[in-house]
Amino acid sequence: MYSEEVLKKLYADMILVRLSEESLVEPILSGDVKCPVHLYSGQEAVAAGIGAVLNEKDSAFGTHRSHGHYLVKGGSVKEMIAEIHGKSTGCSKGRGGSMHLYAPDKGFLGAAPIVAGTISLAVGAGMASSIRKDGTVAVSFFGDGAVGEGVLYESLNLAALRKLPVIFVCENNLYSTHLHISEIRPNDEIYKIAEPFGITSFRVDGNDVLEVYEAAEKAVEQCRNNNGPVFIETLTYRMRGHVGPDDNIQGTHTDIRPAAEVEDWRQKDPIERLKKYLLENGVADVEELDLIEREIQQEINEAYVFTNDSQLPPKSELEKYVFSK
Amino acid sequence: MSSANRKLQYSLAINEAFHQMMESDESVFLIGQGVKSPWYVGKTADGLIKRFGAERVIDTPVSENGVTGAAVGAAIAGMRPVVMHPRMDFMLYAFDPIINQAANWHYMSGGTSSVPVVIWGVVNRGGEQAAQHSQAFHALFSHIPGLKVVMPATPYDAKGLMVAAIQDNNPVVFIDDRWLYGVEDEVPEELYSVPIGEGIIRKPGNDVTLVAVSYMAHIAHKAANSLEKEGIDVEMIDLRTVKPLDTEIIFNSVKKTGRLVIADGSWKTGGFAAEIIALVNENIFDHLKQPAVRVTLPDIPAPASADLEKSYYPDEGSIISAVKSLIKN
Ligand SMILES: Cc1ncc(C[n+]2csc(CCOP(=O)(O)OP(=O)(O)O)c2C)c(N)n1
Ligand SMILES: [Mg+2]
Numbered sequence: 001m002y003s004e005e006v007l008k009k010l011y012a013d014m015i016l017v018r019l020s021e022e023s024l025v026e027p028i029l030s031g032d033v034k035c036p037v038h039l040y041s042g043q044e045a046v047a048a049g050i051g052a053v054l055n056e057k058d059s060a061f062g063t064h065r066s067h068g069h070y071l072v073k074g075g076s077v078k079e080m081i082a083e084i085h086g087k088s089t090g091c092s093k094g095r096g097g098s099m100h101l102y103a104p105d106k107g108f109l110g111a112a113p114i115v116a117g118t119i120s121l122a123v124g125a126g127m128a129s130s131i132r133k134d135g136t137v138a139v140s141f142f143g144d145g146a147v148g149e150g151v152l153y154e155s156l157n158l159a160a161l162r163k164l165p166v167i168f169v170c171e172n173n174l175y176s177t178h179l180h181i182s183e184i185r186p187n188d189e190i191y192k193i194a195e196p197f198g199i200t201s202f203r204v205d206g207n208d209v210l211e212v213y214e215a216a217e218k219a220v221e222q223c224r225n226n227n228g229p230v231f232i233e234t235l236t237y238r239m240r241g242h243v244g245p246d247d248n249i250q251g252t253h254t255d256i257r258p259a260a261e262v263e264d265w266r267q268k269d270p271i272e273r274l275k276k277y278l279l280e281n282g283v284a285d286v287e288e289l290d291l292i293e294r295e296i297q298q299e300i301n302e303a304y305v306f307t308n309d310s311q312l313p314p315k316s317e318l319e320k321y322v323f324s325k
Numbered sequence: 326m327s328s329a330n331r332k333l334q335y336s337l338a339i340n341e342a343f344h345q346m347m348e349s350d351e352s353v354f355l356i357g358q359g360v361k362s363p364w365y366v367g368k369t370a371d372g373l374i375k376r377f378g379a380e381r382v383i384d385t386p387v388s389e390n391g392v393t394g395a396a397v398g399a400a401i402a403g404m405r406p407v408v409m410h411p412r413m414d415f416m417l418y419a420f421d422p423i424i425n426q427a428a429n430w431h432y433m434s435g436g437t438s439s440v441p442v443v444i445w446g447v448v449n450r451g452g453e454q455a456a457q458h459s460q461a462f463h464a465l466f467s468h469i470p471g472l473k474v475v476m477p478a479t480p481y482d483a484k485g486l487m488v489a490a491i492q493d494n495n496p497v498v499f500i501d502d503r504w505l506y507g508v509e510d511e512v513p514e515e516l517y518s519v520p521i522g523e524g525i526i527r528k529p530g531n532d533v534t535l536v537a538v539s540y541m542a543h544i545a546h547k548a549a550n551s552l553e554k555e556g557i558d559v560e561m562i563d564l565r566t567v568k569p570l571d572t573e574i575i576f577n578s579v580k581k582t583g584r585l586v587i588a589d590g591s592w593k594t595g596g597f598a599a600e601i602i603a604l605v606n607e608n609i610f611d612h613l614k615q616p617a618v619r620v621t622l623p624d625i626p627a628p629a630s631a632d633l634e635k636s637y638y639p640d641e642g643s644i645i646s647a648v649k650s651l652i653k654n
């Protein structure tokens with residue numbers, strides 16, 4: 001059984017991610033937010049389930065769609081919202097925007113939008129861990145689209161060969177921009193790509209946070225015992241556009257997903273599922289869950305106040321941060 | 326409407342080049358990530374799949390290295406592929422097939438094998454997209470022996486240079502800019518090509534030579550027209566090709582004006598502007614009345630935040646001040 005503490009953390013983390021994401025819809029549509037934003041709504045169970053087994057010393061790398069990864073790793077909501085608005089108080093000081101989130105003090109070593117570009121970097125963090133023998137684990141988050149890039153296979157081989165403590169987390173949401181997985185792969189069983197390297201691999205329901213959490217627990221234990229990398233394919237779905245709230249109303253027409261399919265997945269909402277579990281098993285009652293939600297909403301509201309009170313970096317600071325001192 | 330003055334958008338001019346080349350030559354095919362999606366390629370691929378089928382218009386997995394290598398290999402095997410990268414930034418995964426293989430192939434084989442491939446990369450910047458979604462790498466590719474690099478600024482040249490690139494027996498890096506996609510101008514309906522390696526004088530003048538390519542040529546042309554109204558007579562040259570450079574057109578102009586400004590949409594150090602200055606210094610140094618001036622990006626990655634982004638990209642005003650700085654002295 002799961003501890004009450006874990007269950008509530010999973011719930012709170014998913015709520016934090018969902019409410020943060022949804023809070024961005026208005027600012028994007030109104031033009032307050034101008035940078036490209038890839039919302040994570042619908043996929044929260046993956047970030048939360050994996051995040052729950054990590055500590056601050058463990059590292060993680062993400063992608064263009066990494067608000068959730070950053071937040072569950074302990075990245076500050078305030079600094080994320082400020083970053084997305086280009087403010088100098090943002091987690092990347094306004095230099096990166098939504099696609100470049102960093103919280104190295106929390107082990108979130110970075111997100112960047114070159115597809116598959118951070119997978120080998122996570123292997124590097126695993127290598128650092130194995131050289132230092134510090135027992136930390138490195139997580140690489142990437143999408144089904146990244147499975148097309150050769151660097152993934154090089155990374156799997158290297159991690160397996162060196163028995164590096166790396167968890168490869170593929171979030172298979174069935175689409176990479178305008179293409180369904182059937183158009184980019186001869187089969188849809190992504191988890192099997194790890195098998196030839198002798199890497200333990202799982203395929204889990206990525207909208208079931210408990211299933212993700214269990215796989216993550218096994219993975220992290222294997223890594224900490226120096227038994228080599230683990231690959232987890234999570235089957236999930238994004239409830240928003242590829243970029244922005246809704247590709248079709250925003251005119252990019254990348255969202256070619258059938259309405260019935262979207263609706264089908266709406267029924268599998270990961271937050272609703274955990275909520276049901278918590279209530280049915282008497283872990284929490286409605287009031288308590290509402291309170292969690294209200295407190296998190298309050299935190300997000302404060303993030304907007306912080307953002308509004310913050311300045312854009314001035315032109316005079318254009319040259320700042322090109323080189324480290 | 327006569328064919329001569331029909332107007333077309335830049336993106337549709339590229340599209341017309343594909344329609345005509347794929348129609349006239351069965352060895353031509355288009356491959357790249359997003360050819361099915363206007364979000365990636367604007368209107369450049371309109372109607373191609375419908376007309377030529379998914380065998381010759383291939384949308385791909387996110388696999389830049391493999392896909393570019395396949396295009397290079399198909400070219401070696403006798404086809405004339407165009408491989409599209411919706412952003413130049415993504416092309417970096419494909420450096421090996423472009424540089425180690427395609428660029429060197431003809432030479433390494435002692436001329437027994439050639440690589441008629443077009444590697445098409447789009448510069449797609451602005452909109453707070455930050456460092457990995459903004460880069461322009463023409464200087465980098467022009468450094469490589471065996472590669473030709475073209476950068477059209479007008480719809481006419483976009484069509485003509487795409488046709489020339491496809492017809493060329495060497496690997497050609499064709500670079501366009503999303504900021505130009507909506508620009509409309511005259512484009513002949515018939516199939517024609519613009520010779521690779523030939524610049525063009527957009528506006529003749531006697532006071533200052535202003536050289537640019539691609540989007541910066543578009544802006545520089547405007548700047549030259551604005552300066553005209555202030556009585557400053559700029560000769561604006563759109564080089565159109567970054568490699569091989571049309572040195573003759575530059576030298577003839579600088580011999581006349583004695584003053585040189587280069588406007589470039591990429592970084593300063595080791596860049597396109599630096600190369601032109603080096604050539605002028607080597608060959609016609611005595612004709613320069615003053616040191617040449619560069620208008621480029623600063624040596625800084627592209628920032629996201631609005632004000633930083635605004636000051637990062639040179640505009641018409643930056644070019645005008647550069648020209649005036651030479652006139653004042
Ligand atoms: C190297 C590279 N090629 C192409 C792109 C354009 N691109 C941005 S997101 C994306 C699809 C990613 O799909 P997936 O990995 O499944 O992630 P998802 O968007 O579904 O979260 C692509 C191809 C890119 N950012 N980087
Ligand atoms: Mg995906």
